[in-house]
Amino acid sequence: MTPEEFAKVFDRLRREIQKVIVGHQELLDQVLVALLAGGHVLLEGVPGLGKTLLVKTLAQALDLRYGRIQFTPDLMPADIIGTNVVMQDATGRRYFQFERGPVFTQILLADEINRATPKTQSALLEAMQEHTVTAAGAAFTLEEPFFVMATQNPIEMEGTYPLPEAQLDRFLFKLKVEFPQVPDLMEIIDRTTRPDMPQATVVASRDEVLQMMRLAREVEVATHVRAFVARVVEATHPRPGASTMARRYVRYGSSPRGAQAMILSAKVRALMAGRANVSFGDLQALAAPSLRHRLVMNFEGEAEGIDSDAIVANVLEETPELEGAKR
Amino acid sequence: MTIEPGRDLLRLVRQAAVRLTASRAVETGASAGALAMGAFVLLNIAGVAIPVSGVPLMHAIAAAAVAVVLAGVLAALLRPVPRSDSARVLDATLRLEERVSTAIEVLTSSGPRSSLSSRVVVDAERRLSAVGVAAATPLRIPRTVWWTAALTALLFVMTSWLHGITIPGTPAHRTAEVIRKEGQRLEQFARTLQSRTRTDHMPATRHLAPQIRDLGSRLQRERLARAEALARVEELSQQLAQTRREIDDRLQAPMPAPSRERVTSDQLRRQSTQRQIRQLRELLSRLQHDSPSASRDALDQLHQMTAGQEGTQPARVREQLQRAREQLRRGNMVGARDAISDAMLDLQRLESLMADSEGIQNAQQEVERSQAAIAGGGPVEGQPEARETDQTSQSPVAPGEQRPSPSQGEGTEPPQGPNEGSTPGTGRRDEKIGARTPRLDTTKTPQRVRGAQADGPVASSEIVGTGRSSSSRVQAADISPAVIARADQAMTRSRTPARYRDIVRRYFRRLAKLR
Numbered sequence: 001m002t003p004e005e006f007a008k009v010f011d012r013l014r015r016e017i018q019k020v021i022v023g024h025q026e027l028l029d030q031v032l033v034a035l036l037a038g039g040h041v042l043l044e045g046v047p048g049l050g051k052t053l054l055v056k057t058l059a060q061a062l063d064l065r066y067g068r069i070q071f072t073p074d075l076m077p078a079d080i081i082g083t084n085v086v087m088q089d090a091t092g093r094r095y096f097q098f099e100r101g102p103v104f105t106q107i108l109l110a111d112e113i114n115r116a117t118p119k120t121q122s123a124l125l126e127a128m129q130e131h132t133v134t135a136a137g138a139a140f141t142l143e144e145p146f147f148v149m150a151t152q153n154p155i156e157m158e159g160t161y162p163l164p165e166a167q168l169d170r171f172l173f174k175l176k177v178e179f180p181q182v183p184d185l186m187e188i189i190d191r192t193t194r195p196d197m198p199q200a201t202v203v204a205s206r207d208e209v210l211q212m213m214r215l216a217r218e219v220e221v222a223t224h225v226r227a228f229v230a231r232v233v234e235a236t237h238p239r240p241g242a243s244t245m246a247r248r249y250v251r252y253g254s255s256p257r258g259a260q261a262m263i264l265s266a267k268v269r270a271l272m273a274g275r276a277n278v279s280f281g282d283l284q285a286l287a288a289p290s291l292r293h294r295l296v297m298n299f300e301g302e303a304e305g306i307d308s309d310a311i312v313a314n315v316l317e318e319t320p321e322l323e324g325a326k327r
Numbered sequence: 328m329t330i331e332p333g334r335d336l337l338r339l340v341r342q343a344a345v346r347l348t349a350s351r352a353v354e355t356g357a358s359a360g361a362l363a364m365g366a367f368v369l370l371n372i373a374g375v376a377i378p379v380s381g382v383p384l385m386h387a388i389a390a391a392a393v394a395v396v397l398a399g400v401l402a403a404l405l406r407p408v409p410r411s412d413s414a415r416v417l418d419a420t421l422r423l424e425e426r427v428s429t430a431i432e433v434l435t436s437s438g439p440r441s442s443l444s445s446r447v448v449v450d451a452e453r454r455l456s457a458v459g460v461a462a463a464t465p466l467r468i469p470r471t472v473w474w475t476a477a478l479t480a481l482l483f484v485m486t487s488w489l490h491g492i493t494i495p496g497t498p499a500h501r502t503a504e505v506i507r508k509e510g511q512r513l514e515q516f517a518r519t520l521q522s523r524t525r526t527d528h529m530p531a532t533r534h535l536a537p538q539i540r541d542l543g544s545r546l547q548r549e550r551l552a553r554a555e556a557l558a559r560v561e562e563l564s565q566q567l568a569q570t571r572r573e574i575d576d577r578l579q580a581p582m583p584a585p586s587r588e589r590v591t592s593d594q595l596r597r598q599s600t601q602r603q604i605r606q607l608r609e610l611l612s613r614l615q616h617d618s619p620s621a622s623r624d625a626l627d628q629l630h631q632m633t634a635g636q637e638g639t640q641p642a643r644v645r646e647q648l649q650r651a652r653e654q655l656r657r658g659n660m661v662g663a664r665d666a667i668s669d670a671m672l673d674l675q676r677l678e679s680l681m682a683d684s685e686g687i688q689n690a691q692q693e694v695e696r697s698q699a700a701i702a703g704g705g706p707v708e709g710q711p712e713a714r715e716t717d718q719t720s721q722s723p724v725a726p727g728e729q730r731p732s733p734s735q736g737e738g739t740e741p742p743q744g745p746n747e748g749s750t751p752g753t754g755r756r757d758e759k760i761g762a763r764t765p766r767l768d769t770t771k772t773p774q775r776v777r778g779a780q781a782d783g784p785v786a787s788s789e790i791v792g793t794g795r796s797s798s799s800r801v802q803a804a805d806i807s808p809a810v811i812a813r814a815d816q817a818m819t820r821s822r823t824p825a826r827y828r829d830i831v832r833r834y835f836r837r838l839a840k841l842r
Contacts, residue, residue, distance in 0.1 A: 218441040222429040276443035276450065279424035303832045322415060
C-alpha cells in the first residue's frame with residue numbers, strides 16, 4: 001500500500017461514517033487514527049451524543065466483527081472473557097469446554113466501563129495490551145485488528161469505580177465527546193426522525209485495515225522530533241525542568257506509553273496528510289488526546305479543578321521544538 | 328544518466344548551511360563590533376569620574392573593525408552551521424513540516440531504512456527545489472549593526488564635545504586639577520629659564536624653553552586625560568634627555584682621557600672654567616701694555632693656570648696656553664695674545680655648553696617632577712608645592728616657641744625614656760606631677776558576700792493571678808519541613824469528595840496564611 005492509497009481509503013472511510021454520524025469530525029478522525037495506530041480509545045461524554053452509534057458505524061464501514069459489553073457493577077470477569085462450561089457428548093461423557101466471551105471480537109464497545117468493579121475492569125488489561133486472553137490456563141489470541149472503545153460518563157459519578165491508572169494507560173487516546181453545535185443538532189434531528197435511517201456500507205476490508213496499520217509504522221521520524229516527544233513527556237512530570245503547571249498541579253506525569261501513543265498516532269496523521277514523515281504539527285495536534293488521561297493530579301490540582309488539557313497545553317507551550325531554542 | 332535521489336537535496340542543504348554560517352558570522356562580527364564600541368563608550372563615560380584615558384574615535388573605530396573581522400572569521404571557522412541544523416532551519420522557515428530534516432537524517436544515517444525513506448527524500452527534494460534556498464536563508468544586515476552605528480555616533484559626540492569634562496569632586500577632576508597645576512608650574516619654570524637664556528649664553532636651552540612653555544600652556548588649556556598628558560610630558564622628557572646626552576658628549580670630547588673618569592661636580596667645573604675665563608681676560612688686558620713686567624707676570628700666571636688644571640682643562644686650551652707661554656718667552660706679545668684669545672674663546676664655548684647642560688638638567692628635573700605628580704595624582708614628595716602644603720598644615724606657633732629647624736635634628740625622635748615620668752624621654756622623676764586623676768581616686772565597693780551554704784528548710788510560695796496581655800517573649804519558630812512534607816503527602820494521597828473540596832481548600836489557605 002502506498003501513502004496515496006492510504007489517504008484514499010482513509011478519506012473513503014471518513015466520508016462513509018459521516019453519512020451516519022453528524023459533526024464530530026475531529027473526534028471521528030482521532031478514532032480512526034487510534035484504530036490505525038493499533039490503540040484503544042476511551043470516550044468520555046454525556047449520554048446521547050452518539051458514542052455507541054459511532055462505534056457501530058465504524059464496525060459496519062470496516063466489515064469487522066463488532067461486540068458490545070454494557071458494564072454494570074455486578075458484571076464479572078468471566079462475563080467478558082468467557083468461561084468453561086460442562087458439556088456432554090453423545091456417549092454421555094462430560095467435559096469442560098471454553099465458552100468465549102464478548103471480548104473475542106474485533107471492535108469492542110465497553111459501554112460505561114467505569115460502572116464495573118476494578119476486578120472486572122482489569123479483565124480487559126491483557127486483551128488490550130497483548131491481544132490475548134488467558135482462561136483456565138489456556139491462552140487464546142484475539143483476531144487482528146482488535147480495537148476497544150470504552151465510554152464513560154463524566155457527570156454521574158455515584159456508584160462508579162474510577163478506572164485505575166494501569167487501565168487508563170492502556171488507552172491510546174482519551175477523547176472527549178462534546179455537545180454538538182446547533183446546525184449539527186438540526187442535522188441529527190433531521191436524519192434520525194425520518195423513516196429511512198442512513199446506514200454505512202463496507203468501504204474497507206480487514207486486510208486493507210491491517211495494511212494501513214503496517215504502513216503507518218513505516219513512517220519516518222527524525223531524531224529531533226523524537227527528542228521533542230521525549231521532552232514533552234518529561235515535562236509532564238513534577239521535577240525540575242517540568243512545565244510550570246505540571247510542577248504545581250501534577251503528582252505523576254505521563255508514562256512512556258504516552259510517548260509511544262504520540263509517535264504512533266502522529267505517524268497515522270502524517271499519512272493522512274500525504275506525508276511520509278512526522279512533523280511537530282502532528283505531535284502537537286495529538287498531544288492532548290494522547291496524554292490527558294495519563295496525568296495524575298495532586299491535591300492542589302484536584303482542589304483547583306485543573307483540567308489536564310490545560311496542563312498539556314502548558315507543557316507544549318513551554319517545550320521548545322528544538323532543544324536549546326527559546327519559545 | 329540517472330541522478331541519485333537526494334543528491335540535489337544535499338547540495339541545496341549544503342548551500343543553505345554556507346549561507347547560514349555566513350549570516351551567523353556577520354551577526355557575531357556585528358555583535359563583537361557593538362560590544363567593542365559599547366566598551367569604548369563606557370570607558371569615555373567613566374573618564375568623567377575616574378582618571379582613565381578615553382579612546383580616540385579613530386582608534387575605537389579601528390579596534391571595532393578588527394573585532395568585527397576577527398569575531399566573524401572565528402565564528403565562521405569554529406562554529407559552521409551543520410547540515411542537520413540548516414535542514415531544520417529550512418523546515419521552520421519554509422514550513423516544510425520536518426520534511427527536509429527527516430530526509431537529511433535518512434540520507435546520512437547508516438541504519439536500516441523503511442519502505443517510505445526514499446519517498447521522504449524525493450518529497451523533500453521536490454519541495455525544496457521548488458522554493459529555493461535563497462528565499463529561506465536571506466542574508467540580512469543584523470540589527471546590531473545599527474547599534475554599532477549609534478554607539479559610534481555617541482562616541483564621536485563624546486570625543487568632540489565632551490572630551491576632558493569631569494565631575495567636580497571625583498578622582499578624574501582631581502587628576503585634571505593636578506595636570507592643570509603642573510602645566511602652570513612648567514610654564515612658570517619655562518619663563519624663568521627663558522629669562523636666564525637671555526643673560527647666559529645657552530643656545531640649546533633657549534631652543535628648548537619655548538617647548539616647555541608650550542607644553543605647560545597646553546596642559547592648562549587643553550582638557551587632557553592623564554595618559555595623554557603623561558605621553559606629552561614623556562615626549563618632551565625624552566627630547567631633553569637626548570639634547571643633554573649630546574651636550575654631555577660634546578663636553579667630554581675635548582677633555583683629557585683620565586678626566587672622564589674623575590668624579591667632578593659639574594658646578595665646580597663650571598666655576599673653574601668661569602674663573603679661568605676671567606683670568607685670561609685680565610691677562611689679555613695686561614698684555615695690552617707690552618711691558619717686561621707684565622710679560623713676566625703673565626708667564627707666571629699662565630704657569631699657575633696650566634699647572635693644577637690637568638683634569639679640568641680641555642687639551643686644546645692647554646696647548647694654546649703652552650703656545651702663549653712660548654710666545655711670551657720669545658717676546659712675541661702679539662702671538663701670545665692671539666693664543667690666549669683662542670684659549671679664552673674655547674673656554675667660553677665650554678662654559679656655554681656647561682650652562683646648557685645645567686639648564687637642561689633643571690628642565691629635566693622639573694619635567695620629571697610633573698610626570699610623577701600627574702602619574703601619582705598629586706604633588707610629589709620634595710616638590711615645592713608639597714613642602715608648602717606640609718608647612719601650611721602645621722598649626723601656627725607662638726613667638727618664642729619656634730621649633731628647631733629640621734636641619735638641627737627635628738626629624739629624628741628623641742630617645743625613649745623609662746616611661747615613668749610625665750614627659751617621656753626626659754628621664755626618671757621620683758614624684759608624679761600634678762593631682763591624682765578622678766579615675767584613680769575611686770574607691771572599691773564590695774558587692775558580694777562570701778560564705779558557705781548550710782542545710783535547712785527552703786520556703787517557697789506560688790502566687791496565682793491573672794495574666795497580662797502582652798507580646799510573647801518566645802520567638803516564633805518555623806514548623807519542621809519534614810512535618811509539612813508529611814502533611815502535604817497525606818493531603819495529596821487522600822481523595823477528597825468533590826463537595827468538600829472547597830471547604831478543605833479554604834481551610835488550607837487559612838492555614839497557609841498563618842504559616
